[in-house]
Amino acid sequence: MEPMLSIKNMVKRFGGLVAVNDVSLDVYPGEVVALLGDNGAGKSTLIKCVSGVYHADEGEVYFEGQLVRFSRPIEARRHGIETIYQDLALANNLDVGSNIFLGREVKKRYLGGLIRTLDNDFMLQQSQMALDSLGIHFPDLTQPIESLSGGQRQAVAIARAVYWDAKLMIMDEPTNNLGVPEQRKVLDTIRTLRERGVPIILISHTLPDIFAVSDRLIVMHRGRKVTEKKISETNTQEIVQYMVGALDDTREQ
Template sequence: MSETILSVRNVSKHFGGVQALNKVSFDIHPGEVVALAGDNGAGKSTVIKAISGVFRYDEGDIELDGRRIAFSSPQEARENGIETIYQDLALADNLSIGANIFLGREPMTRLFGFLPVIDRKMMAEAARVTMEKLDFHVSRLDAPVSAFSGGQRQAVAIGRAMYWNARLVIMDEPTAALGVPEQRKVISLIQSLKAQGKGIIFISHNLRDIFEVADRIVVFRRGENAGERIPGETTGDEIVRLMVGK
């Protein structure tokens, strides 16, 4: 895989006297799932927030499609093809799938030729087409997402990333607090994104999910790279040893 979507090189980040990241490096290629593994406080969330514009990193380089990036906001990251799906999903529970896909980016049309209004028909059709691609089936696409299960809500968040044609999708604990059948559905959705050539950063404390979905595992320990492994060439025990330094 010669093409690289994202390249993180020697990135460091300090919060006062605390060094959260110390010269971490990894790459993401098209159609590749890279899992970030590590204990709480290892630096996983810090590096994805540096990538997605939550805050600026202090040192090093992050390149997207060969172009150095240092986004000033998550909105700027989204505009450049990076979608982040956090554990809380950032969905508006009282709104429909279409409204959530377009949240903050609503399409407009003109009523009577001059009065601007939200184009709800376009939003509904976009929701239908997008969710069909994910093999997502519910009785009412116009229902508020609060009526959906955890796995279905993950599908809505993933559908939003698909609609806006994200090059890179960052998923932070996407299977947490889900039952086993819903976890299987989320893994299937990730495989669908992978088949479309998206680059995916996958963060999870569930080693079983990591081994099932990842092409590579990058292990973090105390803000540093502790190792990189291919799932088929390592074991869960080795990953844990890298995480804890034993």
């Protein structure tokens, strides 16, 4: 089977700091790959180099077998890579519907296309359907995002990915700052996407969640990939050893 996503020898520097150091990884259709590591390990930087937020200094990204180089996040989204960022790339002043259609707004045409305005009714109706299909209920979709809770914002980001039929979903700490019922909902959504064959890169610190939903684990330490394991081949204690740098498959033992 061909990988859906292939990262080859990626390097990203910030001045003298090597945030991502020669990382390669593959993601296959229908699998959940967990990306783990201590704070500052380079996880967010790595995925931002895939999704077009940052440009890698070295290395290549192949998506569906094609060499890609996204200069902006919207280009990655148009290819089917939906990313839910740790710091949530939602527009705070816009409502739920407008966020789901952000960068892909639907317009109404008048006078044979001479006049075009945003089709807010259509976007709201479609957003309602996307949220309903995930079992998420909002009292009022016209509320601006800034008035929503963390969990509701995550839900909007996830609904956006589902609505646009993501081919690859990247989730950077999606259950952070969420209450327990909302965390469950996110985990259920991960399982639903996986059943639909959508591969997911999941960044999380919550090891029980990782072990509950992932197929494979990749651990980063100080910018480098230090191990890659199937869930069935490892356990929490061993993964923690890799996360703190006590174990490292790339080092001479």
